[in-house]
Amino acid sequence: MQFKKKIIASLLISGGVLGAAGQASANDSSELEQLRALVQELDQKVRVLARKEELQEEDLEKQKKETPKIKASASGFGLESADGKNSIKLQGLLQSDYRAYNNAYRDVRSRSDFRAGDLDNGLTGFSNTGDGWLIRRARPTVLGTLFGKYDYRFTEDFAGGNATVVDAYVDARFDPAFQVQVGKYKSQFSLERLQGGGNIKFIERSYVANDIAPNRDLGINLHGDVLDKKLSYSLAYNNGVQDGGNISTGTDFNGASEYTARLFTTPFKDQDSALSGLGFGLAATHAHFSGQANLNYTDTSAANGSWNGLPSYVSDGQNTVFRYNTWTSGSTPGAVADGTRFRLSPQANYYYGPFGLITEYVRISQGVSNYTGGSPAAGGTATDFVINKSSNKTLNHDAWQIAGSWLLTGEDASFGKVKPKQDFDLDKGGWGAWELVARYHELYAPCKSKAGTSYTQAAGAYSDLSKSVKSAHSYDLGVNWYLNEDVKVAVNYLHTTFEGGDIKPGTGANILANGSNVADRSDEQAIFARFQISY
Amino acid sequence: MLIAILALANPLNASAAELNLLNVSYDPTRELYQQFDAAFAKYWEAKTGNKVTIKASHGGSGKQARAIIDGLEANVATLALAYDVDQLYEKGKLIPKDWQKRLPNNSSPYTSTIVFLVRKGNPKHIKDWDDLVKPGVAVITPNPKTSGGARWNFLAAWAYSLKQTNNDEAKAKEFVTKLFKNVPVLDSGARGSTTTFVERGIGDVLLAWENEAFLAKKELGPDKVDIVVPSISILAEPPVTIVDKVADKHKTRAVAQAYLEYLYSDEGQDIAGKNFYRPTKPEVAAKYASQFPKVNLITIDEFGGWQKAQKTFFSDGGVFDQIYAK
Numbered sequence: 050m051q052f053k054k055k056i057i058a059s060l061l062i063s064g065g066v067l068g069a070a071g072q073a074s075a076n077d078s079s080e081l082e083q084l085r086a087l088v089q090e091l092d093q094k095v096r097v098l099a100r101k102e103e104l105q106e107e108d109l110e111k112q113k114k115e116t117p118k119i120k121a122s123a124s125g126f127g128l129e130s131a132d133g134k135n136s137i138k139l140q141g142l143l144q145s146d147y148r149a150y151n152n153a154y155r156d157v158r159s160r161s162d163f164r165a166g167d168l169d170n171g172l173t174g175f176s177n178t179g180d181g182w183l184i185r186r187a188r189p190t191v192l193g194t195l196f197g198k199y200d201y202r203f204t205e206d207f208a209g210g211n212a213t214v215v216d217a218y219v220d221a222r223f224d225p226a227f228q229v230q231v232g233k234y235k236s237q238f239s240l241e242r243l244q245g246g247g248n249i250k251f252i253e254r255s256y257v258a259n260d261i262a263p264n265r266d267l268g269i270n271l272h273g274d275v276l277d278k279k280l281s282y283s284l285a286y287n288n289g290v291q292d293g294g295n296i297s298t299g300t301d302f303n304g305a306s307e308y309t310a311r312l313f314t315t316p317f318k319d320q321d322s323a324l325s326g327l328g329f330g331l332a333a334t335h336a337h338f339s340g341q342a343n344l345n346y347t348d349t350s351a352a353n354g355s356w357n358g359l360p361s362y363v364s365d366g367q368n369t370v371f372r373y374n375t376w377t378s379g380s381t382p383g384a385v386a387d388g389t390r391f392r393l394s395p396q397a398n399y400y401y402g403p404f405g406l407i408t409e410y411v412r413i414s415q416g417v418s419n420y421t422g423g424s425p426a427a428g429g430t431a432t433d434f435v436i437n438k439s440s441n442k443t444l445n446h447d448a449w450q451i452a453g454s455w456l457l458t459g460e461d462a463s464f465g466k467v468k469p470k471q472d473f474d475l476d477k478g479g480w481g482a483w484e485l486v487a488r489y490h491e492l493y494a495p496c497k498s499k500a501g502t503s504y505t506q507a508a509g510a511y512s513d514l515s516k517s518v519k520s521a522h523s524y525d526l527g528v529n530w531y532l533n534e535d536v537k538v539a540v541n542y543l544h545t546t547f548e549g550g551d552i553k554p555g556t557g558a559n560i561l562a563n564g565s566n567v568a569d570r571s572d573e574q575a576i577f578a579r580f581q582i583s584y
Numbered sequence: 585m586l587i588a589i590l591a592l593a594n595p596l597n598a599s600a601a602e603l604n605l606l607n608v609s610y611d612p613t614r615e616l617y618q619q620f621d622a623a624f625a626k627y628w629e630a631k632t633g634n635k636v637t638i639k640a641s642h643g644g645s646g647k648q649a650r651a652i653i654d655g656l657e658a659n660v661a662t663l664a665l666a667y668d669v670d671q672l673y674e675k676g677k678l679i680p681k682d683w684q685k686r687l688p689n690n691s692s693p694y695t696s697t698i699v700f701l702v703r704k705g706n707p708k709h710i711k712d713w714d715d716l717v718k719p720g721v722a723v724i725t726p727n728p729k730t731s732g733g734a735r736w737n738f739l740a741a742w743a744y745s746l747k748q749t750n751n752d753e754a755k756a757k758e759f760v761t762k763l764f765k766n767v768p769v770l771d772s773g774a775r776g777s778t779t780t781f782v783e784r785g786i787g788d789v790l791l792a793w794e795n796e797a798f799l800a801k802k803e804l805g806p807d808k809v810d811i812v813v814p815s816i817s818i819l820a821e822p823p824v825t826i827v828d829k830v831a832d833k834h835k836t837r838a839v840a841q842a843y844l845e846y847l848y849s850d851e852g853q854d855i856a857g858k859n860f861y862r863p864t865k866p867e868v869a870a871k872y873a874s875q876f877p878k879v880n881l882i883t884i885d886e887f888g889g890w891q892k893a894q895k896t897f898f899s900d901g902g903v904f905d906q907i908y909a910k
Contacts, residue, residue, distance in 0.1 A: 093722065096786045097768040103784075104771065 123535050125584055127193065134197035142247045142583045144185040144208075150366060151574035184208045185579070186246055188215060198222045215265065225278070230270040233296065236263040237270060237283035237311045238332045240396040240409050241450070247583030248465055250405070250484075251525055252541045253367060255450035256492040260362040261411045262394065263334065264295040266307070279318050285309040289336040291386070292360035292413055292446075305338030307390070326400035333393050340387030340418045340436045358386030359417065362492060365523035365545045366575040371494050373512050376421050384511040387441055388416020398464065403455055405462035410449040417444050417511050444511065450490035454529075457483045466534055466583075473532035482531040486541075492521040514567050515560035518550035537581040545573040603636045603839050608658035610645040610732050610822065611773035612796040616859040617662070623855060624846050628839060636839055644773035645732030652678065652827060659831045659840045662824040664732020666690070667890035669823050678829045692821035693847035694861035697879055698733075698740045700812040701781065701790040701797045708788040712814045713744040716789060717762035724780050724787035726771045728897070728904050732822075733774035735898055737791040740818040742897070743882045747816060761907040782809070793820070794876070795860035811877075819881040 115131045120138070127138030185208055192202040204216040218232030235243060239262030241254050253259060268287030275282065289307025290296045313330030338358065362371035376383035396409035419440035422433050456462055460470055460482050471479030494517070527541035547570035552558070556566035609617060621638040628636045641648065641656065645664035652658045653676040663669050669691075672678045684691045702710050708721050716723050726734040738760065745759035746752070769786060771777040774793055781790035782800055789812075792800070797811050824844050831837040846852045853863040857872035887893040897903045 093768075093786065096784055100769050100780055100784050100786055104769065104776075 123533070123584060132197075135193070135195055137191065137193040140190040140192065140584055142186050142188040142190070142581070144187075144246075144579055144581045145182065146185045146252065147182050147578045148366070149180045149576045151572075185252075188246070190216075224273070226273040226275045227271070228273050230272060231268075233265055233267050234270060236266045236287065236290070236309055236334070237272065237285060238262050238309055238334060238392065238394060239411070240313075240330070240394075240398060241407060244464060245466075245583075247537075247581060250407075250452060250454050250486045250529065251488060251527055252539055252577040252579050253365065255409075255452065255488065255490040256362075256365075256448035256521070256523070257394070257409050257411045257450050257490065259293055260360070260492055261292045261392065261413050261446060261448050263290045263307075263309075263392075264293060266290050266294075266296050266309075268306070270309075277319075279316055280312065280314045282313075283309070283311040289334075289338075289390075291358060292415075293362070294360065305336055307334050307336035309334045313396075323401060327397070328399070329395070329397035331393070331395050334391070336390045337388065337416075338386065338390075340385040340420065357384060357420075359384060359415070362494060364518075364521055364547075364573050365490070365525065365543045366573045366577075368573065370521060370547065370550055370570070371492075371512065371517040373417070373517075374510065380421060382419035382421050382437065382440070382510070384417050385420045385436065386415065387418035387436065388443065390415050400462045400464070403457070403459055403462055405454040405456075406452070408449075408451040411447065413446045415444050415446070417442055419511070442511075446495075447493045448491065450488060452486065452488035452490075452525075454484055454486045457485060467529075467531045468534045469531050473530075473536075481533065482529075484529040484531070486525075486527040486529060488523075488525040490523050490525075493519070495519050513560055514549045514564060515552045516550065518547040518570060520548040522546050535582055535584045537579070537583070539577075539579040539581070541577045543573070543575045543577065547571075547573070603634060603836055604834070605636060605638045605659045605836060605840060605843060606641065606657060607638060607660050607662055607843075608641045608648050608652055608656060608827075609662040610648060610664040611642055611726075611775040612733070612778070612793050612799070613662065613822075614640070614642050614775070615799065616795070616856065616861060619859065620847070620852060620855045623851055624843055627846060627851070628842065631842075634839075638843070642773075642775070644726065644730040646730045647772065652676065657830045657834070658827045659834065659836050660824065660843060661827055662822065664820070664822050665735060665890060666821070666823050666884075667894045668732060669825050670890065672825070672827060676829075678827050679825055680828065683825045684823060686826075687824065687844060688848060689864045690821060691823040691825060692864065693824060693844075693852065694822065694856040694863055696794045696820045696822065696861055697817045697881060698736050698791060698814075698820065699794050699797045699817065699877075699879075700814060701792045701800055702810050702812050703788065704808055704810055706810050706812065710789050710812055713741050713759075713763075713816070714748070716741070716766060716791075717759060718766075721766050721789065722768050722787040723763060723766045723789055723791065724769065724771075724777050725767055725791040726774055726777045730772040731774055731777075733793050733796075733820075734777075734791075735893075736793075736818050736820045738897060738904065739884070739887060739893060740814075740816070740882075743818065743886065744814070744816045757903060757907060760903075764908055794862075798860035798875075813877040813879055815880060817879045817881055819883045821884070 117131055118129045120127045120129060125138045125140040127136055129136040187207040188204050190202065190204040192200070194200050198221060200220040200222065202216050202218055202220075204214075206213050206215045214233060216232075216234055218230055218234045220228060220230040222228045237243070239258040241249065241258040242262055242264060266285070266287040266289065268285055270283055270285035270287075272281065272283040272285075274280070285308070287307050287309060288296055289305060309332070311330060311332035313328060313332075315326075315328040317324040317327055319325065340358075357373065357375065359373040361369050361373075364370045373384040374382065391414045392411060394409055394411040396407075398407040399405070419437045421435050421437075454462055456467065458470060458480070460467055467482050467484065469479070469482035471477075471481070473479055473481035494512075523543060523545040525541055525543050527539060530538045532538065549567055550570040551568040552560065553566045553568045560567060607617060607621070617638075617640050621640065625636050625638060628634065641651075641658070643651070645668045648656075649661070649663060649668040649671045652661060652672060661669060661672060666684060669679070669683065673681050673683065687693070700710060702708070708715070708718075710716065710721065715721065725737050728734040728738045741760055741763055742756050745756035749755040749759075769777075769780050771780055774796055777790060778792065778796055778800055780786050782804060790797070790800075801809050801811060824847060826837065826840045826844060828837070831840045847856070848865065850865070850868060853865045853868035854871075857863045857868055857875075860875070862876055863869045863872060884890055884893060887896075895902065
């Protein structure tokens with residue numbers, strides 16, 4: 050096109066020259082008229098070509114607006130329709146961890162096959178507490194939007210060697226104030242749980258989020274942002290999960306649903322104030338079910354604690370340190386969830402410049418009864434389940450945490466990703482972002498061991514103090530190195546002291562009736578390291 | 585508490601006093617609706633105490649109809665011809681089938697016709713349609729596939745040829761073929777063609793909406809262009825309608841209805857006349873009669889209505905595709 054224009058322009062110029070020459074030399078006015086007509090004709094042709102080019106550019110511009118966009122950036126890869134209403138995006142999270150435990154703790158674990166190992170794996174030992182590497186999360190995610198308002202997300206996790214569905218939901222954004230989420234999603238309860246797995250400040254979450262708050266659940270969640278997005282609410286009707294539970298995508302085995310409600314406000318948001326990064330809220334869950342529904346009548350491995358509707362708790366170092374009793378034989382009872390389960394959690398976070406703070410508390414009030422019977426996992430004759438209603442009691446367990454972070458390199462702290470001011474680059478001299486983190490958190494699971502005057506598994510005892518701790522107290526120190534917004538290296542030092550959970554050496558394998566041989570577990574010390582890619 | 589929060593935050597709260605309307609219109613109505621929208625907003629606020637903000641979208645009539653069908657949320661559509669409005673029912677079920685019966689004059693508050701705009705002094709001596717097919721005459725008209733005005737142009741030329749040749753359709757086809765061979769640039773809408781002719785200085789004659797021709801002459805001054813009225817032209821009846829589904833969704837039916845009805849009011853008709861559209865209200869039409877030349881006008885009925893005309897001439901594989909492909 051440009052070439053043609055140049056030719057015609059040349060013709061025009063030569064026409065002009067000829068015209069000038071004609072004026073100078075030709076007296077024939079008809080020749081002059083012809084030359085003028087030629088110039089006019091050529092002028093029209095140039096104008097037409099220019100206009101056509103203009104229209105072509107307009108068409109191209111319009112086509113650009115109608116052509117789907119391919120997006121590839123540090124936040125993922127995807128396709129989006131020209132109007133932005135339909136999209137699909139691929140994201141990923143890979144965490145490769147190394148864990149090393151202190152010798153003292155290993156000694157305790159090695160002393161017998163009957164302590165923590167019994168809680169985890171029957172008589173098979175302590176396989177989950179060894180030093181070594183593991184893939185903590187390996188999660189590809191497909192997410193996007195349809196018709197401009199229906200968001201979807203599907204996340205799988207391959208870290209355990211099997212593919213499990215982590216998230217699978219549709220979220221319809223009818224209005225910022227009225228959105229409906231259906232499927233499997235994070236329970237809108239714990240503040241730290243709602244922080245993305247790639248954005249948490251420590252390698253593992255605190256006792257609040259990891260042990261007591263529900264993890265993911267199946268159901269319907271009405272939620273939205275109101276009052277200029279300064280108040281968010283959530284009201285969900287879910288299958289319900291035990292403490293720290295991550296529901297399977299199967300049916301709800303106890304048939305009792307759980308209601309979850311949460312309000313969270315950031316009242317000074319968007320203000321030029323030191324409080325603009327302050328947020329606080331309150332969350333609660335409520336469910337009620339009968340103990341019978343929590344016992345599996347058909348499964349021959351009813352001794353599996355996951356079928357009694359009650360949780361187990363892990364330590365800061367991810368060792369199981371608390372589990373309710375299960376019936377194995379005779380008249381010594383197990384425990385089953387029976388009655389109301391109610392959780393309450395006040396929570397807050399605060400961000401100011403490079404400083405970040407998160408704190409939350411949770412209480413779980415759990416109805417529990419003793420039972421006997423079932424089908425022993427190791428075989429043998431099935432026995433009818435019997436729930437001892439007179440043993441029913443509401444147990445209160447608590448956890449809380451406070452955690453601070455400080456970005457040494459001056460980036461702004463936030464609930465989301467850290468974006469370094471300078472990416473790590475040896476050639477250009479950038480060192481990424483560096484962050485120091487510190488946390489103190491505690492778990493209390495009292496009121497569950499002593500039945501009357503006896504600590505043994507008589508009626509009214511729900512867990513064994515010689516195996517399950519009464520409380521755990523942890524402090525964690527760590528460094529996070531953000532090479533760029535997607536790549537992070539983290540190292541944490543963890544230190545935990547326990548109350549209960551062990552037996553004095555030389556006093557036998559079981560707790561004495563007066564509980565006099567109960568000892569505190571040795572301190573757990575560990576170093577966790579993580580290499581993470583999250584995009 | 586939740587209900588209270590939702591009620592406070594709901595942007596569609598019934599107590600909201602400020603309303604928004606989107607009028608999706610055809611290409612040359614920019615100036616008309618700019619004035620009309622301001623007048624209506626004033627009228628509506630005086631009548632109801634509520635403010636209304638009217639936004640407008642302009643483009644080739646066919647393209648605009650497709651945009652509405654594809655999701656452009658027009659509360660009202662004011663297009664160049666009834667066929668394009670029919671599509672809102674046919675392809676989108678956005679309006680009822682009998683939409684044209686809801687307002688007077690088949691829902692056309694104003695009419696117009698097609699005239700020629702030529703360079704000052706009419707150097708190519710263009711007086712009627714047959715002058716457009718002469719060699720060396722460059723004709724500017726938009727693309728009938730996308731522009732409502734262009735379809736009126738095409739049909740007027742076709743009708744002229746039929747009259748001249750005793751209804752010989754083959755000769756009419758040959759006539760429009762020659763005419764479009766003289767078209768150097770096909771814009772997608774009437775305003776684009778005006779730009780081509782007036783601003784880019786291309787062509788000897790612009791086939792233009794009457795209002796567009798008068799506006800161009802007014803803007804450019806009488807020493808730049810002349811208007812030539814052909815011996816025969818066509819009565820263009822640009823229709824208007826509420827886009828029911830959108831108006832109901834946004835709870836704007838009442839204000840949208842009032843907006844269209846106000847086009848028939850004395851003030852609405854006066855604004856149409858001032859913008860060189862032919863008012864349909866007799867007393868207002870009389871006021872502006874002197875500014876419009878007397879033209880022998882045929883109507884779309886002579887082509888069997890818009891559905892038939894569209895299928896015969898402008899659908900894929902129709903007469904226009906046949907003659908323009910050549």
